[in-house]
Structure formats: structure tokens, C-alpha cells
Amino acid sequence: MKNQLDVIQALRQSRHDWLNIMQLIKGNLALKRYDRIEEIIEQVTQQSICESKISEIQASSVAYFLLTYNWFSNKMKLEIDVAGEVFSLEKEEVRLLRLCEEITEKLTNDCTIENENNLLITFLFTDYDCEVTFDFQGTLTKKEDWHSFLKQWESTVKLVELNERECVLTASFPRN
Template structure:
């Protein structure tokens, strides 16, 4: 029964998301803002392509987390980007899921709720590795101890940038 309820919830949320897109198109059509309509269609197309690519990493718990994150979180809007030739991250699934959950949780706990907060997670696939970049833009209340976080993660995470409006972390997973 739970599986059926999960499917129904996914269909309900997807329908809601598509209705929002249609409302944006309809509103811009009424305003004769055709350039904005093209931009909306381009954004939705790119998002769909990224969601399709991320679904190929063969790490279902990670894919589920990433694709449903915005359904359950109101503090941070998560966006995805995928570049390169996707390969399996099946053997890194647990580690990658934990990393995604912990970073999003730390950022959610540290961000202000009166500001628009965005997290772009980029998967860059190369011949040797998959580099995952967490690029947060918004407002942070305090500095998270990312050095300790990094040590706890066996140094796979590097802090690239941090200030009150931005936090960029990069993790690298070798191709197996």
C-alpha cells in the first residue's frame, strides 16, 4: 500500500509542478512576453534533461533524494546540473547520499528563512571521476565548521568558498 501511496504522491506533486509551469506560460502569454515564455520552456527542458541524466547514475536513494528534495523543503530551492558522460555511482551510493543529506541539512539549519536560498548541485562526469559541486547562494547566519565536516568525510569534501551569501563545497568520487 505504501508504494501505491508514494506513486500517487509523486503524481500529485508532478501535476502540481506542471500546473505551475503552465500558469507561468499563460500569464506571460497574456502579457505578450514571448521572450519570457521561451526562457521558461528552455528552463523546464534543461531541468528535465538533468533529471533524466541523474536518473542514470544507478544510485536510486540519491536520485530519489535529489528529485524529491524541493517537495519537502521550503528553506532552500535545490537545482541540478549534470555535465559529461554519466557513469554508475552505485558503489558510492551510501556515501553520496549521506553527503547530500548532511550538506543540505547543515545549509538548511544555517540559512535565514527571510531570504531566497538556492543550492545548485552540479555533477561533472569525466573519464576518471565524478565531481559534485554544492553551490549555495542565499543568506547564512553563521559559519558551519566545514573543516571538521571535511575531516569526518575522509577529506573527500573541499571548501572552496564561504561568506554570508555563498558556500561552495566540492566532493570527488573516483570512477570504479
């Protein structure tokens, strides 16, 4: 029964998201802002393509987490970008899910609610690996404990940038 309730919840949330997009288009249509309507359609198209690609990584728990994250969190908006020829990350699923969960949880706990907070997770697929970049833009209240957080990930995760407004981390997963 729980699976049916999950599907109903997913359909409800998806319908809500599409209605929001339609309201944006209707509002801009009423204002005769046709260029903005084109931007909205392009953004939705790109988002749909990325969501489709993330569903192809054969790591269903990761795809589920990323695709439903915004339904359950209102402190930070998550976006996904996927570049390159997608390959299976099935063998890395547990580690990748844990990484995504722990980084999003840490960022959510460390960011303020006074400002807009965004996390862009980019999957760059190459011939040899998949580089995953976590690019947070917003306001962080704690910066000092990131180094201890990263120690648990040994050399898997690298801190690229860290300041009050930005945190960028990268991780690499080999092609199997």
C-alpha cells in the first residue's frame, strides 16, 4: 500500500509543480512578456532533460533522492545538471547516495533561512569517470567544521571553494 501512496504523492507534487509553471506562463502572457515565456519554457525543457538523464544512471535511490529533494526541503533549492554521455553508476549507488544525503544535510543545517539558498549538483560524464560537483550559493553560518566533515570522505571529496556565500565540492566516480 505504501508504494501506491508514494505514487499518488509523486503525482500530486508533479501536478503542483506543473501548475506553478503554467501560472508563470499565464502571468507573463498577460504582461505580454513573451521573451520571459520563452525563457521559462527553455528552463523547463532543460530541467526535464536533466531529470531524464539522471534517471538513466541506474542508481534508483540516488535519482529518487535528487528528483524529490525539493518536495521535502524549503530551506535550500536543489537543481541538477547532467553533461556528457550517461553511464551506469549502479556499483557506486550506496556511496553516491550517502554523499548526496550528507552534503545536502550539512548545507541545509549550515545555511540561513533569511536568504535564498541554491545547490546545483552537476554530473559530468567523461570516458573515464563521472565528476559530481556540488555548487552551493547562499549564506552559510558555519564554515569551520567542513574540514572535519571532509575527513570522513578521505580523498574522495575535494573542497574547491568555501566562503560565507559559496561552497563548492567535487567527487569523482570511476566508470565501471
